[in-house]
């Protein structure tokens with residue numbers, strides 16, 4: 001009830017008491033996208049109906065239901081997007097925002113929204129108006145899309161991929177700078193002998209290291225065996241995420257930092273860890289021996 005009252009109030013504030021919308025002219029958004037006032041008006045109505053509880057009337061993420069949520073609802077005026085498939089900091093395509101809104105962000109309060117295609121497109125256009133510094137800059141370009149490299153492993157060589165990915169994760173790419181380690185100290189010593197570098201097993205190796213990032217809270221890197229992953233559905237979606245990184249969270253993109261084969265190996269490895277979520281007995285077989293080491 002409270003929400004409805006607030007929504008109606010917000011509607012009046014935004015559209016004016018005579019019911020006319022505040023949009024009178026076409027907008028031109030990044031990627032030369034021309035959007036008509038009627039679309040923005042429909043987007044506004046949709047936003048007021050479904051999104052303000054969390055993202056707030058002004059888009060700043062401080063709506064009435066935002067309190068205590070972690071991660072907090074995004075401040076849409078920042079114009080930063082974590083989960084599109086474009087490189088770190090680049091402007092997302094409409095299809096990215098559509099995927100994010102349709103599928104939601106698992107493990108957060110951002111649920112999947114089952115709204116009509118027309119309303120989905122309209123609300124996407126409307127939320128752009130919160131961040132004119134990104135969307136309404138003259139000649140602003142959309143982020144570059146990278147081609148998903150071919151999977152060199154496939155189901156047949158999945159096991160080899162996981163073995164390789166484990167080593168890339170802990171040694172070559174050192175994902176444990178932020179995420180936790182899942183290999184034993186003995187394994188790491190063994191790999192180091194082989195690779196002739198020296199990687200010390202530091203005291204934080206088995207912990208998650210919260211990152212400052214560009215949002216107003218510390219972003220926790222997930223434990224893949226325990227937390228929900230926001231934008232991940234399968235192995236290819238992990239490759240996409242790794243190629244592009246997570247804008248503003250400190251998680252960089254890995255395309256051309258590691259080889260395409262290593263990208264897929266990492267993805268198969270992370271997916272094998274992800275499979276332990278919700279399987280406490282299986283997870284324990286991996287984690288208990290790590291915890292028992294001294």
Ligand code: HEC
Pocket residue numbers: 047050051052053054055065069071072073074080081082083084097100101105108109110111113123124127230
């Ligand atoms: C119940 C709360 C809630 C509602 C309602 C909600 N969101 Fe969100 N939204 C969130 C949270 C929480 C996040 C941040 C997730 C994160 O950072 O991992 C988020 C993030 C986002 C993002 C950023 C995505 C990215 O890649 O960074 C967009 C865009 C967004 N929401 C749009 C919408 C739209 C459009 C609606 C209405 C159709 C909506 N949200 C409704 C909670 C909500």
Ligand code: HEC
Pocket residue numbers: 082083169173174175176177178179211219220221222228229230231232238241242246249250251252254266270
């Ligand atoms: C500089 C710190 C940092 C490094 C290095 C890093 N990550 Fe992350 N990673 C993060 C943070 C922080 C998040 C959480 C982002 C969020 O949800 O806002 C994350 C999230 C993820 C996700 C989940 C994405 C989703 O949709 O929820 C995956 C998968 C991932 N990282 C894999 C890796 C792998 C594999 C490596 C090494 C190749 C790596 N990360 C290196 C900080 C890092």
